[in-house]
Amino acid sequence: MLKFQSQPQSPHTPRSTKTSIMIIGGAEDKIHGREILQTFFKRSGGKEAKLGIIPSASREPLLVGDRYRTIFTDMGAKDIMVFDIRDRESASASQWQTFLEECTGVFMTGGDQLRLCGLLADTPVMETVRKKAQAGQITLAGTSAGAAVMGEYMIAGGGSGESPNRSLVDVTTGLAIVPELLVDQHFHNRNRMARLISAISAYSDRIGIGIDEDTCAIVEGDGLLSVIGKGTVTIVDPGNLLFNNEHIVGATDPLSICNLKVHILCHGGHYNMHSREIIIDPGQTGN
Amino acid sequence: MLKFQSQPQSPHTPRSTKTSIMIIGGAEDKIHGREILQTFFKRSGGKEAKLGIIPSASREPLLVGDRYRTIFTDMGAKDIMVFDIRDRESASASQWQTFLEECTGVFMTGGDQLRLCGLLADTPVMETVRKKAQAGQITLAGTSAGAAVMGEYMIAGGGSGESPNRSLVDVTTGLAIVPELLVDQHFHNRNRMARLISAISAYSDRIGIGIDEDTCAIVEGDGLLSVIGKGTVTIVDPGNLLFNNEHIVGATDPLSICNLKVHILCHGGHYNMHSREIIIDPGQTGN
Numbered sequence: 001m002l003k004f005q006s007q008p009q010s011p012h013t014p015r016s017t018k019t020s021i022m023i024i025g026g027a028e029d030k031i032h033g034r035e036i037l038q039t040f041f042k043r044s045g046g047k048e049a050k051l052g053i054i055p056s057a058s059r060e061p062l063l064v065g066d067r068y069r070t071i072f073t074d075m076g077a078k079d080i081m082v083f084d085i086r087d088r089e090s091a092s093a094s095q096w097q098t099f100l101e102e103c104t105g106v107f108m109t110g111g112d113q114l115r116l117c118g119l120l121a122d123t124p125v126m127e128t129v130r131k132k133a134q135a136g137q138i139t140l141a142g143t144s145a146g147a148a149v150m151g152e153y154m155i156a157g158g159g160s161g162e163s164p165n166r167s168l169v170d171v172t173t174g175l176a177i178v179p180e181l182l183v184d185q186h187f188h189n190r191n192r193m194a195r196l197i198s199a200i201s202a203y204s205d206r207i208g209i210g211i212d213e214d215t216c217a218i219v220e221g222d223g224l225l226s227v228i229g230k231g232t233v234t235i236v237d238p239g240n241l242l243f244n245n246e247h248i249v250g251a252t253d254p255l256s257i258c259n260l261k262v263h264i265l266c267h268g269g270h271y272n273m274h275s276r277e278i279i280i281d282p283g284q285t286g287n
Numbered sequence: 288m289l290k291f292q293s294q295p296q297s298p299h300t301p302r303s304t305k306t307s308i309m310i311i312g313g314a315e316d317k318i319h320g321r322e323i324l325q326t327f328f329k330r331s332g333g334k335e336a337k338l339g340i341i342p343s344a345s346r347e348p349l350l351v352g353d354r355y356r357t358i359f360t361d362m363g364a365k366d367i368m369v370f371d372i373r374d375r376e377s378a379s380a381s382q383w384q385t386f387l388e389e390c391t392g393v394f395m396t397g398g399d400q401l402r403l404c405g406l407l408a409d410t411p412v413m414e415t416v417r418k419k420a421q422a423g424q425i426t427l428a429g430t431s432a433g434a435a436v437m438g439e440y441m442i443a444g445g446g447s448g449e450s451p452n453r454s455l456v457d458v459t460t461g462l463a464i465v466p467e468l469l470v471d472q473h474f475h476n477r478n479r480m481a482r483l484i485s486a487i488s489a490y491s492d493r494i495g496i497g498i499d500e501d502t503c504a505i506v507e508g509d510g511l512l513s514v515i516g517k518g519t520v521t522i523v524d525p526g527n528l529l530f531n532n533e534h535i536v537g538a539t540d541p542l543s544i545c546n547l548k549v550h551i552l553c554h555g556g557h558y559n560m561h562s563r564e565i566i567i568d569p570g571q572t573g574n
Contacts, residue, residue, distance in 0.1 A: 163475045163499050163518040164551055188450045191478030197551065212450050212541075231450040232541045236549075242565055245553070254499075254519045254553040258565045262523075262549045264451055264484065266532070266541040278529055278545045 019043060019139045021178055021219040025185040025211030025231065026110055026144030030071060036216045036229050041075045043139040044105025050079040052096075052103050052129075056119045057111025057145035061086065064109045072107075083125065091123035100128050105139040108146030114156050114172070116145055121175060130177050136221050140177065144185050147211060152179035153203050158195040163254040166246065169195040171202065178219055180273065182206040187234060189213045200238050201246040201257045207273060208236035223274035227265045237261040237276050306330060306426045308465055308506040312472040312498030312518065313397055313431030317358060323503045323516055328362045330426040331392025337366040339383075339390050341416075343406045344398025344432035348373065351396045359394075370412065378410030387415050392426040395433030401443050401459070403432055408462060417464050423508050427464065431472050434498060439466035440490050445482040450541040453533065456482040458489065465506055467560065469493040474521060476500045487525050488533040488544045494560060495523035510561035514552045524548040524563050 020043055028036045044051060053068045055061035065082035072080055081099045085091050100106075106129050108116065120126040133140035148154050154174030162168055171182075182203055184196045187210030200208040211217055212231025219225050227233045238244075242259035249255065263278055265271060270279035307330055315323040331338060338359050342352035352369035359367055368386045372378050387393075393416050395403065407413040420427035435441050441461030449455055458469075469490055471483045474497030487495040498504055499518025506512050514520045525531075529546035536542065550565055552558060557566035 160478055161476055163502075163553070188481050189448055191447055191481075193480040194475050194478075197549075215450075230541070232543070242550075243567060254517070254551075256519070256551060256553045256556055258550040258552070258556075260549040260551075262484075262547040263529075263545040264541075264543060264547075265545070266450070266543045269543055269545075280530060 019136045021133055021150070022139065022141035023147045023150050023178070023183055023209070023211060023217045023219065024141060024143035025147065025187055025213050025215045027186070027213035028143055028216070028229070029214050030067070034071070036214065037071055038075065039216070039218070039228060040105060040107060040139060040141045041072060041077065047076045047078060048104070049077040050102050050104050051077050052081050052083055052099060052106040053109065054083045054085070054106060054120070054146070055109045055111070056083070056085050057113060057116035058109055059111065064111070068107055068109060085119060085125065088119060088123060091120055091125045096125040097128060100125070100132065103138055105141070106133070108142035108149070110144030110146060113145040113148035113154055116149055117154065117173065117175060121173070126175060130175060133177055147183055147185045149175040150177045150183050151181045151206065152176040153182055153206065155182065155184050155195065155199055158192070158198070160191040160194060162194060164194045164198040164201065164257065165252050165254050166198060166202070166249070167251040168198045171199050180207055182208045184208070184210040187212050188231065193234070196236055197257060197260070198255060200236050201244050201255050204238040204241050204244065207276070208238070210234040210236070219273070223272055225271040225273055227269045228267055232264045232266050233269070235263040235265065235271055237263070239276055306423045308420055308437070309426065309428035310434045310437050310465070310470055310496070310498060310504045310506065311428060311430035312434065312474055312500050312502045314473070314500035315430055315503070315516070316501050317354070321358070323501065324358055325362065326503070326505070326515060327392060327394060327426060327428045328359060328364065334363045334365060335391065336364040337389050337391050338364050339368050339370055339386060339393040340396065341370045341372070341393060341407070341433070342396045342398070343370070343372050344400060344403035345396055346398065346402070351398070355394055355396060372406060372412065375406060375410060378407055378412045383412040384415060387412070387419065390425055392428070393420070395429035395436070397431030397433060400432040400435035400441055403436055404441065404460065404462060408460070413462060417462060420464055434470055434472045436462040437464045437470050438468045438493065439463040440469055440493065442469065442471050442482065442486055445479070445485070447478040447481060449481060451481045451485040451488065451544065452539050452541050453485060453489070453536070454538040455485045458486050467494055469495045471495070471497040474499050475518065480521070483523055484544060484547070485542060487523050488531050488542050491525040491528050491531065494563070495525070497521040497523070506560070510559055512558040512560055514556045515554055519551045519553050520556070522550040522552065522558055524550070526563055
């Protein structure tokens with residue numbers, strides 16, 4: 001068994017000049033070290049950053065948008081626009097597209113993921129954001145509800161305190177920015193393991209990731225997922241699923257789901273989403 | 288991927304005449320079908336059962352002991368003794384040993400597992416119970432606190448709502464009845480996945496099992512673990528652990544622990560503790 005002996009210093013260590021998709025578990029530090037928000041700022045170009053903030057998940061988009069505007073202004077961003085989109089019609093406005101042409105980073109705030117998808121799924125502005133993020137032309141970050149929407153399928157809500165069962169989680173369609181992931185957030189903080197397992201039993205061709213608060217999974221174009229922040233990223237890989245009674249039991253019956261591979265990664269941990277393997281840095285020694 | 292198509296009807300289906308160790312996740316049905324308590328009663332010999340009830344985990348041992356006495360009397364047990372042991376000295380009394388000579392089943396109630404171990408660990412009465420259970424001479428059941436004590440190591444307490452970390456769980460010495468298991472109970476009901484994972488990261492030569500309320504893991508002498516009841520038994524197998532930072536981080540730092548194998552089994556599921564494999568019944572078909 002190998003054990004971490006040091007913080008990894010490998011070619012995979014997040015680099016400030018690389019664009020990426022940042023999936024944040026909510027409640028990221030906004031006051032002290034601001035590690036995750038600083039990383040977003042740096043990856044978006046630092047002082048040269050031209051940032052779009054999408055607060056549409058929130059029912060108080062101006063308030064939430066301004067909070068992030070202030071933070072990134074303090075960091076020194078060159079230009080910031082809050083995309084205050086409150087209905088689907090406004091999502092077609094040309095001003096967003098014009099701004100996105102030169103934009104280097106987009107940040108989606110928390111709120112309600114159903115609201116965010118309802119307002120923005122399949123709109124011109126979100127299509128441009130998705131394509132640019134997937135092409136590595138911008139850094140795209142989402143926190144809480146903004147993280148939930150990253151997969152093709154999205155956990156819209158659910159419960160805890162029960163055995164995994166189908167009624168414990170509501171899964172709907174997300175924004176398909178990183179289609180292969182099924183994301184949950186505020187993860188261990190809100191005891192969401194059973195609901196993520198319930199979801200993955202129905203979508204066993206996906207990878208479940210549960211992201212804790214003030215923690216971020218950084219996804220890069222080559223399928224590398226890296227962890228930064230205070231908590232952990234839990235990866236639930238059903239790739240070797242042995243059996244699963246998901247299709248035959250009633251909605252509230254407990255699920256059987258066997259041979260899940262589970263990894264819990266803290267700051268500095270790396271995972272290859274393509275090979276579905278943990279990456280162990282050469283600097284780490286075993287015992 | 289194989290899926291359950293029917294309730295398994297295999298040679299491994301629990302048989303009423305076989306002694307076994309029954310690890311119950313607490314809050315077992317005491318009023319309606321009483322499936323788990325009926326199974327204990329039947330495996331202890333049914334109408335021929337001579338049962339010992341150990342209520343020492345509870346601060347109200349007479350009350351708790353009498354409740355189970357009434358239940359098993361109603362079922363028709365031949366003879367029942369409540370082992371009302373409230374200090375270590377009483378644990379040496381000859382009356383318990385005399386009763387145990389002809390005893391066919393012992394039931395350990397809920398309460399506080401530290402209290403149960405404090406009163407009974409390494410006492411003559413518990414040594415006799417342990418040896419008889421391991422030799423298959425009695426059926427031994429424990430619920431809640433009575434389940435927690437089954438391993439050589441025991442989860443004495445802990446928290447939830449946090450990333451797995453060392454301070455999330457207190458592990459101490461159990462009664463070593465099934466030494467290879469590290470048991471947690473009220474499992475999904477009280478969101479205890481993170482604490483079981485925290486515990487198993489420090490005792491990675493054990494198998495973690497989390498048992499839901501009104502659910503029972505039945506362990507037989509050949510290493511077969513079978514599930515009955517309403518919820519699930521979650522098996523956390525660290526046998527292929529890839530790396531683990533447990534020994535180098537601070538008590539409240541998040542743990543990295545990779546390559547856990549996790550199985551969630553509901554009623555009718557079987558697991559071989561020796562080969563660490565799920566047993567798929569021939570009657571089940573795949574797709």
